[in-house]
Amino acid sequence: MSARAAPEIAHREIELGGVRLGYRLRRASRRTLGFAIGASGLTVSAPRSVAQAQIDAALQRKTAWILRHLAAQGQRHQAQQAARIEWRDGAELPWLGEPLRIRLAPQLSRTLLQAARPLTQEPATLLLALPAGTAPEALRAAVQRWLQRQARALFEARIALHAGAMGVQIRQLRLSSARTRWGSASSDGSIRLNWRLIHFPVETIDYVVVHELAHLREMNHSPAFWAIVQAAMPDHEQRRRQLRDGVVPVFD
Numbered sequence: 042m043s044a045r046a047a048p049e050i051a052h053r054e055i056e057l058g059g060v061r062l063g064y065r066l067r068r069a070s071r072r073t074l075g076f077a078i079g080a081s082g083l084t085v086s087a088p089r090s091v092a093q094a095q096i097d098a099a100l101q102r103k104t105a106w107i108l109r110h111l112a113a114q115g116q117r118h119q120a121q122q123a124a125r126i127e128w129r130d131g132a133e134l135p136w137l138g139e140p141l142r143i144r145l146a147p148q149l150s151r152t153l154l155q156a157a158r159p160l161t162q163e164p165a166t167l168l169l170a171l172p173a174g175t176a177p178e179a180l181r182a183a184v185q186r187w188l189q190r191q192a193r194a195l196f197e198a199r200i201a202l203h204a205g206a207m208g209v210q211i212r213q214l215r216l217s218s219a220r221t222r223w224g225s226a227s228s229d230g231s232i233r234l235n236w237r238l239i240h241f242p243v244e245t246i247d248y249v250v251v252h253e254l255a256h257l258r259e260m261n262h263s264p265a266f267w268a269i270v271q272a273a274m275p276d277h278e279q280r281r282r283q284l285r286d287g288v289v290p291v292f293d
C-alpha cells in the first residue's frame with residue numbers, strides 16, 4: 042500500500058462579481074470540488090486531476106454563495122472583537138443568553154446575584170465582594186470562578202434531567218475550557234462540558250448535554266447516534282445552529 046500523498050496548497054486569485062478575491066487552492070486525493078469559508082477566507086479543495094479552468098467555472102457559479110458567506114464571516118469577526126470584555130466595574134457579559142452586569146461591592150462579605158429588573162430594564166447583576174479599584178485581571182478571575190461554579194451546578198442538573206429520560210448513566214462530569222470544543226464523551230462513561238457554554242441559553246446548553254449523553258450509547262456520529270438525539274430532542278438542529286452562530290466572549 043502506498044502512503045496517501047499530502048495535499049498541496051497554492052494561493053490563487055479570481056474576480057467574482059467585480060471583486061478581486063484571493064483564495065487557497067488545496068489539491069488532494071478526493072473526487073469532488075469543495076468550498077469552505079473560515080476565518081482565513083475561502084479555501085477550495087479539488088481533486089488533483091481537475092483543470093484550473095473547471096475550478097474557475099465552478100467558482101463563478103458559486104459567486105453569490107461565496108460573497109454572502111465571506112460577508113457573514115467578516116461580521117462574525119467584528120462580533121468576536123466586540124465580545125472582548127473590558128474588565129472593570131459595570132462590565133457586561135452574556136449569561137444564560139441574557140446580559141449580566143458585573144459590579145464591585147466592597148460593602149458585601151460574599152458574592153450576591155441580583156435578578157434582572159424588567160421594569161427599569163436593569164440586567165441581572167453580579168455583586169462581587171471585592172474592593173473598589175480591583176485590578177482587571179483579578180476581576181476577570183473572580184467572574185470566571187463564579188461562572189465555572191454556575192456551569193457545574195447547571196450541567197449536573199441538566200444531565201440528571203436528560204440522562205434519566207435517555208436511559209443512560211454518567212460516571213463523571215468534568216469541565217473543560219477549550220476554545221473550539223463544547224463537549225466530549227468517553228467510553229468509560231465520563232463527559233466533559235465546556236464551562237463557556239454558560240453564556241448560552243439553557244436550551245442551547247441542553248443540546249450539548251443530549252449530544253454527549255447520546256455518545257454514551259453510540260460513540261460515533263452514525264445514523265443510529267442521530268436517531269437517539271432526535272428521539273430525545275426533536276428540535277436539535279435548530280439548537281445546534283444557535284450554538285454555531287453564537288458569539289462567546291473572549292476572556293483574555
Ligand SMILES: [Zn+2]
Nearest residue numbers: 252256261262
Ligand atoms: Zn459528537
